[in-house]
Amino acid sequence: MFNMHNHKDLKRKLEDEMIDTKQVTEITERIAQLREKVLSSKPTVCTERARFYTEIFRDHEDEPVIIKRALALQKTLVKMTIFIDKGELIVGNQSSSHRAAPIFPEYAVDWLPEEMDELDKRPGDAFYITEEHKAELKEIASWWKGKVLWDRGRALMTQELRDLQDSAIIKATGNLTSGDAHIAVDFPKILEVGLQGYFEEIKLHHEAVDRSDREGIRKDKFYSALTIGLESFQTFIRRYRDLASYLSKESDDPQRINELKRIAENCDVIAEKPPQDFYQALQLVYFVQLILQIESNGHSVSLGRLDQYLYPFFQKDLAAGKLDEDLASELLENTWIKLLSVNKIRPWSHTRFSAGGPLYQNVTIGGQTTEGSDAVNELSFLVLDSVGKMKLTQPNLSVRFHKGISEEFMMASMKVIEKGFGMPSFNNDEIVIPELIKMGVERDDAYNYSAIGCIEIAVPGKWGYRCTGMSFLNLMRVFLATLHDGYDSQSGQTFRKGTGNFKDFSSYEELFKAWQQQIKYYTRKTVEIDTAVDTALEEHVPDILCSAFVDSCISRGKTIKEGGSKYDFISGLQVGIANLGNALAAIKKLVYEEKKIGREELLDALESNFEGREGERIRQLLLNFAPKYGNDDDYVDLLLKDAYMEFIKELENYHTTRHNRGPIGCKYYAGTSSISANVPSGAVVPATPDGRKAFTPVAEGSSPSSGTDLLGPTAVFKSVAKLPTNKIMGGVLLNQKLSPAAIEKEADKHKLISVLRTFFAELKGWHVQYNIVSRETLLAAKKDPEKYRDLVVRIAGYSAFFTTLSPDTQDDIIARTEHTLSH
């Protein structure tokens, strides 16, 4: 017994040392310089794309929209400024300079002239824009008036839906001001067949099109658009080949000349053929990633299971002596820096929901093979360590947990988590895979799922857009309306009347009945808004290349939005989960059971935002004498579950616009990976019966409300696991904050891993991520942002640079519970 124990200790020690040596590898001078360059570039805007798209749309009004978009993409890829930075090994730029956001006028552009003079004064996510660009953008915006996605989507809605949107109870701004994305394309296929392979496939289908048929006419244009798009993509890659070649002739540094020649060779090969080695494969993956973000301004364009599809290249090169781990790591690091140089600008109304300017380009590692064995390989470690070395906000790194994952890989993950920039986060195979299979996903596909964007999941290359990220539903506004027979005090409107007033409810059951009716109504309205949005997106901004790279768009002759993808499941986001449970529990216990607070008394206190001595006393009772979600207390946890289930049950009645058009599924599920929406969502909610003051943030994702989880992480895990997690496939977001001291020691790391194993393997938890940063550091960074420019924090499903956040969001992060372990 004693010996065994010793043996285990020794093994752990050896493993630790092994990982340590892996991690102490310094980053190269080259990488350090590239990193600093991107970090220090000020966000600006680039008008090139906007100009090209406007010219094409203006000059080709007769063409169907898909051809217009193909031609506009073509003009952009052929004419946009390209550059190769000093020292970079992976090439490709999204716009004319680092972190310059291109403009996508076809989605929404009115906001730009309105906000352009304020962009550099934003409290968070500021942009700097020249007077010259302002003038050009004003002109562009005036051409697009009435033609953009936003106008067209709004026009499809009834006045009631527009009112609901304007009231901020249901938000769909992001969906109507940008593209869809929230997708990972079929990288394994791209690497296998190369771009040329797609031409062959398209040609085959294009030739078979029956132009005497209505569908055939449409398909003919679709295939033409794909061909134009892919040819432009090739041209784009070849422009880099030529530039690298030219630069190699200009250079007098022999090492750089060789590097540039290699870049030119890479581009020459992958513009047409499948990549021949790891380096070329990675370059092609990056080009695809880039091009999708030039075509559309949707975010959460994800890379899928990179450690799996690049592994054969990695292995082959390693065996042939063409590659070593240092070079592979440098190439990966360079790629991560390139991902960060991609940028987007969004209206302030949407920016507040996604603070920190995230693009959520997710990379997923680990998990299982389709045979069910551990899929972690040497490349998984290398990806993990390289992301850890970069400490940037991109990519968003997710580790797929499963029962058989090794302690060694978990420990390596902990050591990256310890660095305190919120990565990696964990998704759980043990719940996701069986649930996907139940939903109708084929077994092998289910085993191949990856994280998308923040924490949501899909089968890469086979799934449509927005496995989450449809409309946001503000649950606490719905709850407050429930107390007032549907009257919404913020908009002054009554959307769903006739469910009764709280002051007349003599029992909790009556209140719950009113909730059932209210939430049923709002659930339907979120779907109606989503349907209008999806219809507008389908008709006005179809994606060409993104469709080409998703199974089975080519064989069906359809864009993803028309029903081209193999699977189609989507979800909106419900905000204020913990607040809903806590409000219900407080009312049930203090008003109905213990009668400590009267109904009128509570309503008065809420209306006055707990003003005065009596108001504050009621608030204290609500805070301190009612059970709170996050403490493993069935009383509140089950009330929350029941209330949320009302939404989920209603949602099951609806389907997406792709229903009966090809994909498997076409259903909705619930989702809580609500990015930083808890701050702006709270900012439009008056005081609530959980003791929360008016207009302060609501709880984030599925995490407990700030400062209310008092029993530590195991109790939080238990509470979260009581949610109907198998129905919340859009993501059960749990953010836990730990002080650095909590996992400083080796033994503490093992203990945290042990807790995670229980949460995932036994309680079937869905997701968790850690913010390891001390309160003092955050306070210091808020005060002195210059010194903490690279401080990255985990916000919701992603990481952001702390100093770029607005003071509100900064305060919210500081206020969240910090679990310090016992002493």
Next chain:
Amino acid sequence: MIFNIQRYSTHDGDGIRTLIFFKGCPLRCQWCSNPESQSFGHSILYDSKLCKNFGDCALAEPSAISTNPGGGIEIKRNLIAEPEKLKEVCATRALTISGETKSVDVLMAEVQKDLPFYREDGGVTLSGGEPLAQGKELVLLLQQLKKQGTNTNIETSLHVKWEQVERCIGLVNTFLVDLKHTDPRKFKQFTHGTSGLVLDNLEKLAYFGAHVVVRIPVIPGFNHTEREIMQMVDYVSTIKGLKEIHFLPYHTYGVEKYKMLGMDYIFNNNTQVLEEELLPYVQYAQSQGFKAKIGG
């Protein structure tokens, strides 16, 4: 009587543990960081920082509690006959009552909550106060834990009658025994007990083959010198069967609680001990053949 149940404890025994804190301690060391654990009855804690002067407490106990004109309250604790009646009086929880009688069943239900997290090496640690000073329910609890296969540790000063220790042998996986000093004079000066009782019990416990980890709290002004620590380690070396020593650095996290209890913190050597200061002790213990570390 219980004064706290702490889940996800990672520093009092192996693995993930639930800590059950029993109220009441005969020893009452001067540096005690859990002063609310000393009395066997209810304790009244008042945190002026949370007080919003609602005055509900003064209304409930007019003879014992009065509000100050400038804010805050005065409590005459000796005049409060039934403190538990004040339990739900204060909305802000500035005034709280520590101590709750819990049945074995209720405790077992609490323990079950984290059962899936205990895995191979975690479990339950009974702490205090002095858990061994509790009545027969303690044994019932240990029996039930053993029956369901939950690993149990007991944190104890061993300053109880031998019978109270003996009844737990065979029910407890590990005794975490606080060894504060081997010098009877010094022990007496800083606690309400005698070291002889502790040392006797420790020797007997080892003799009966119980698994014991010796924990030495390193307290400045009391035992934080190389000579004294070496003496203790050397003493432990003389007892057959003791293989492991943990050194616990003194901390001052409990000082605020004295104020809240209306108690004086008479131990005045309140400087935090850094972990590095304990390294020589660990090294010495290791040189004597012990498995040794800092912290629990």
